[in-house]
Amino acid sequence: MYELTNREMEVLHYMTKGFNNTQIGDILHISRHTVKAYVSTIIRKMKSNNRTEATFWAGKHNLF
Numbered sequence: 001m002y003e004l005t006n007r008e009m010e011v012l013h014y015m016t017k018g019f020n021n022t023q024i025g026d027i028l029h030i031s032r033h034t035v036k037a038y039v040s041t042i043i044r045k046m047k048s049n050n051r052t053e054a055t056f057w058a059g060k061h062n063l064f
Contacts, residue, residue, distance in 0.1 A: 008045070009063075013064050014027060
């Protein structure tokens with residue numbers, strides 16, 4: 001599987017639940033800009049083209 005950090009897994013978890021960057025930031029007590037950076041890293045590590053593709057893959061493989 002992809003080498004995601006614990007924090008990246010947390011962000012991906014909330015992405016699969018449909019939360020936007022601001023909402024994820026509020027939940028995790030980080031800025032939306034930091035969330036955006038995590039999302040970009042997740043997409044790159046998963047070799048996805050976009051956020052939707054990454055969350056679809058996570059859901060399809062029952063990560064959460």
